[in-house]
Amino acid sequence: MDSEKRLEYLSRVIRERGNRLTPQRLAILRALVDNDGHPSAEDIHKEILRDFPTTSLATVYKTITLLKDIGEILELGFGDDGSRFDGRKPYPHPHLICTQCGQILDSEVDNLDKLIDSLAFPNQFSVKTHRFDIFGLCSDCAQK
Amino acid sequence: MDSEKRLEYLSRVIRERGNRLTPQRLAILRALVDNDGHPSAEDIHKEILRDFPTTSLATVYKTITLLKDIGEILELGFGDDGSRFDGRKPYPHPHLICTQCGQILDSEVDNLDKLIDSLAFPNQFSVKTHRFDIFGLCSDCAQK
DNA sequence: TAAATATAGATAATAATTATCCGCTGAAAA
DNA sequence: TTTTCAGCGGATAATTATTATCTATATTTA
Ligand SMILES: [Mn+2]
Ligand SMILES: [Mn+2]
Ligand SMILES: [Zn+2]
Ligand SMILES: [Zn+2]
Numbered sequence: 001m002d003s004e005k006r007l008e009y010l011s012r013v014i015r016e017r018g019n020r021l022t023p024q025r026l027a028i029l030r031a032l033v034d035n036d037g038h039p040s041a042e043d044i045h046k047e048i049l050r051d052f053p054t055t056s057l058a059t060v061y062k063t064i065t066l067l068k069d070i071g072e073i074l075e076l077g078f079g080d081d082g083s084r085f086d087g088r089k090p091y092p093h094p095h096l097i098c099t100q101c102g103q104i105l106d107s108e109v110d111n112l113d114k115l116i117d118s119l120a121f122p123n124q125f126s127v128k129t130h131r132f133d134i135f136g137l138c139s140d141c142a143q144k
Numbered sequence: 145m146d147s148e149k150r151l152e153y154l155s156r157v158i159r160e161r162g163n164r165l166t167p168q169r170l171a172i173l174r175a176l177v178d179n180d181g182h183p184s185a186e187d188i189h190k191e192i193l194r195d196f197p198t199t200s201l202a203t204v205y206k207t208i209t210l211l212k213d214i215g216e217i218l219e220l221g222f223g224d225d226g227s228r229f230d231g232r233k234p235y236p237h238p239h240l241i242c243t244q245c246g247q248i249l250d251s252e253v254d255n256l257d258k259l260i261d262s263l264a265f266p267n268q269f270s271v272k273t274h275r276f277d278i279f280g281l282c283s284d285c286a287q288k
Numbered sequence: 289t290a291a292a293t294a295t296a297g298a299t300a301a302t303a304a305t306t307a308t309c310c311g312c313t314g315a316a317a318a
Numbered sequence: 319t320t321t322t323c324a325g326c327g328g329a330t331a332a333t334t335a336t337t338a339t340c341t342a343t344a345t346t347t348a
Binding site: 078107115116123131132136 | 223227238240251253262263268269270274277279281
């Protein structure tokens with residue numbers, strides 16, 4: 001997963017669908033593809049403010065919405081705790097979520113789709129997507 | 145899973161911890177254990193109103209909070225779409241969620257804990273709980 | 289250049305849930 | 319029996335991440 005490559009890909013898709021790649025928007029994209037920590041909208045906003053101090057939080061949300069429309073961002077909603085975003089791997093995948101420090105780790109596993117199919121089949125359920133969150137303590141927090 | 149047995153169990157636990165089993169509270173418990181459709185707070189409230197027309201929605205939420213404290217209800221939060229509750233099986237288990245009609249089906253699978261452990265182990269992650277949602281169309285909605 | 293469209297930023301609105309307040313109830317204590 | 323008092327129900331206000339709205343500005347198109 002090359003951040004620069006992914007940034008170029010997203011930039012191209014956005015331009016091709018007639019949207020504009022403003023400096024603020026590019027900065028938001030860069031923050032998303034450079035960060036593998038699943039940042040919140042606030043996290044992204046804070047980072048953008050360094051280069052574009054007048055950027056509104058609404059602008060961050062608008063770019064996230066744009067990426068959602070393209071299907072190039074994965075949103076992990078946590079109700080009142082807000083959402084965290086994965087702009088590097090927009091497809092569903094398991095996450096290890098530390099309930100102590102808030103860190104979110106990516107995880108991969110083979111044959112998860114097969115398991116999901118085996119759950120859906122008996123109910124004649126047609127699968128579109130999924131969400132698999134594992135909550136607990138990361139290695140750092142577990143030591144304390 | 146006997147609804148009546150579960151109702152008796154919940155009633156006993158609530159009394160044993162010094163809480164009171166008011167008629168409204170009992171009605172809310174009954175609505176929860178009788179319904180395997182993963183009702184929302186509103187759903188429960190509507191049902192309670194038939195027998196106790198002055199019940200406040202806040203009372204429903206308070207009883208749900210009580211059950212959460214005991215660990216005897218599973219909350220499935222969906223952000224702005226609110227939460228759905230499982231008062232029959234309070235432990236984590238996979239759900240098949242129809243994005244068309246909102247129906248939520250229970251699902252069970254062997255060795256899910258083993259799979260989760262295999263994901264957590266490489267990261268030295270200490271698992272506490274999990275959430276596994278599968279989104280798609282139920283058999284009814286898929287036919288249309 | 290002129291017109292059309294998209295976007296940024298500011299601000300108001302949304303809505304599920306939670307907090308707060310107050311009067312009531314019921315069981316235990318005196 | 320009377321008093322006490324924590325728990326509770328109901329009403330209402332507050333919370334807060336996100337979305338909608340509005341206007342000025344920037345960019346593209348003709
Ligand atoms: Mn991820
Ligand atoms: Mn369930
Ligand atoms: Zn941690
Ligand atoms: Zn359906």
